[in-house]
Amino acid sequence: MEIIMSVVAGILFAAGIYNLLQKQLLRIVIGTVILSNGAHLFILTMGKLKRGAPPVLEYGISDYADPLPQALILTSIVISFGLTSLLLVLSYRAAQENNTDNMEKLRGNHDE
């Protein structure tokens, strides 16, 4: 199952990167969301899948799934959510101010 999940994560990465290389601001935001989803799945897969019960201690059970990757992913989800929303508002404002969401037109100054 880990191999299949690695493939799934890889496809998520590919889809995220492809979106990241698009012209439109919205697609780039979507790309970052997909990328972070891929990364979360990747972390989870690396910590081995389905070895034991959910990591909530219960009397009589000795095998649990690895809790550490889950904690890491939880942190990551929240952070990427913060990032996504900021990016979203940023691109919204950029599109509003410049009247375009075309990355090829958003190029900064000539002197840069």
Added chain:
Amino acid sequence: MLFAVLLPLILTLLIPFLSKFKDKIHTGIFVFFIPLGIFIFFVRFIGEGFSPKLESYPWIPSMGISLDFYLDGLSLLFVLLISGIGALVTLYSIFYLHKSEKLAHFYVYLLLFMTAMLGVVLSDNVYVLYTFWELTSISSFLLIGYWNHREGSRYGAMKSMLITVFGGLSMLGAFMLLHVTTGVTSVQQMIGSVDMILSSDYLPLILTLLLLGAFTKSAQFPFHIWLPDAMEAPTPVSAYLHSATMVKAGIFLVARFSPIFHGYEWFFIIVSGIGIITLCWASYMAVRQTDLKGILAFSTVSQLGMIMAMLGFGTEAAVFAAVFHILNHATFKGSLFMIAGIIDHESGSRDIRKLGGLMTLMPISATLALFASLSMAGVPLPFLNGFYSKELFFENSLHIGDTTLLIASIMKQAIPYLAVFGSIFTFVYSMYFLFGTFTGKQKLEQLPKKPHEAPIGMLIAPAILVFGVIFIGLFPNLFNETFLAHAAEAISGVETHEHIVYWHGLKTAFYMSLIVVAFGTILYLFREKWWNIYKSIPGNLSFNRVYNGTLKGLDVYTAKLTKGYMNGSLRRYTALIISTIFVVTGLVMAGTNGFTFKTDDLAPITLPEILVGIMVIAGAVGTILAKNNVAAIIILGVSGYGQALLFVFYRAPDLALTQLVIETITVALLLLCFHHLPQLSRRTERAGFRLTNAVIAVGFGTLMTLIGISAHSSKWFAAISDYFLETSHDLGGGDNVVNVILVDMRGLDTLFEITVLGIAAFSIYSLIKLRSKEGK
């Protein structure tokens, strides 16, 4: 000695205060006593019983760098030149620079230079030597650019800075290699371990880098181009830095290190070869100049070439002659510069085409110039010091030591002829300088000012130097044993007992001098006849063009290069970054056999998970295929919810919960946001671009998949999670291990994650609320 070196530096701190009184007392008067004091301090060392002295002060002991000051005959010669001519130049500058100039700047730079130069010649530690060396470059840069409102000054300052700093850095490289080779940082100790250096593999590199430093500083071919442009500096500066002291720093460096290299034949080939080329080229070019200081600049270059050539010969007599000429050149060239400055100051022009017939108007200057130019030309008169050193030069060019390499023996044959060739042109430009300015028709209407004799104070310094020319000319042997021989001994390593004679007898060297005078006179008298040929011979061949072209080319091509990849398109940069990650990571993984594949430790495959996995993939890929923005957002949601379902399968309830909530909010935000901007629709891409992107994306995804599989296939140690599972209840007081980790075991992560959310919230608020003033 430390105090003597630092004295000018200390005074620089006082100059700004002293210059407050500049309306009453010229600031230069305060400065004058500094070099004079240093001169008197060092003059005491001249004497029969002179022996080298070493003083050491710790600076960076942990790196073996200490302020070692070593005074031997060579340093003493230079120290006396620096302080003596420094005093005269200061005296001259008091009358040359008006009180309305920025005197404080001038004297601060000059004193800074004095410290730097004293440091260069006295340092025994290579790194300290380098430090002072760069300080001379910087102070020279400041002095050349003194009149910084002039375009020419800025150009000249920049050029000298670029060239000398290039050389300085090369020299630092040579010093580091010497340090690595010998393990010591002191020059004298390096000379002590000659064998280690001569047998080192780095030897050619060391020699090249060291000589690059020396040649750039001493304006040797083809690095001489900065010196004529440095003539934009005030004349006292040209006289001091660009004839007597700084340009001799390179000579000093070669002399200082020649005990190491003088047995090495390539040292002779490079040093003498470049020296003789410089001599010929610069004396040839000097005749073309129309600016008095231009003539003197090229003249300086050619004389430096001559000294360099003699140092390269390496014989005892040649080294002595080189030392003698260092002294002589400083006297006559310093005075000539000052005279050129006087002419400029009193007539308003330095253009030799506008000058002429000044003899009657400026008789004292004309007399001084007469002696100095004849000395520079090497006219065989036994009361001019230039004659002796020129004759010694001819003499020694005929007696170069044994050579084994073919190129060295060819050079040995050619050098006497080249020496005569260069000297003929030296004679011509000296005469041109002298007669072009002081004899012939007066052209007063072309001059901005009516020329008259300079004030007496301005004439003191050149008069003293010309007195030196004649005095050394009349009594050439006066300082030999006590002074010059010690300097020559420091260079060649053997005790020197040279005697300069007034009359060599009818030897080859004397005939060579006669040839020079005869041909020189003919060439000067009939200069109009061959002027046109002369002008077309070097034609467009100019190293300034090479220099300017290189700088411009660098500008243009770096700009093109930068524009080429920094085109402002963020997508381009992303593509580059991702491709780089792909290539580098892929190569490293492949190169180190990082890809492994094992199937022995896998979870069982079940159908529901595969279906959900397909759902996740379909959602992700669907966002690409969707033409409509809203559709893309909703498809993204499908992928996110699929992810939450996977978390359920993989025993992560907290993750599933969070993912569900957050995916919902994200989708809502996306929809909300683009509801307000309906005019924005999907852009179509060019097919080629799509393909490139697809290749990059698929490549990266594949790489990540392979890395994931390899990482899973090679687990090297057990996870730490057992500890969390065991202690969660007892230490953390909770049964939900994930939550205990988040708030108890690794609570700091959570704290900063909260901070991240807070910052994001504030940023969003300010992005929305704070608008530009136009009220958009």
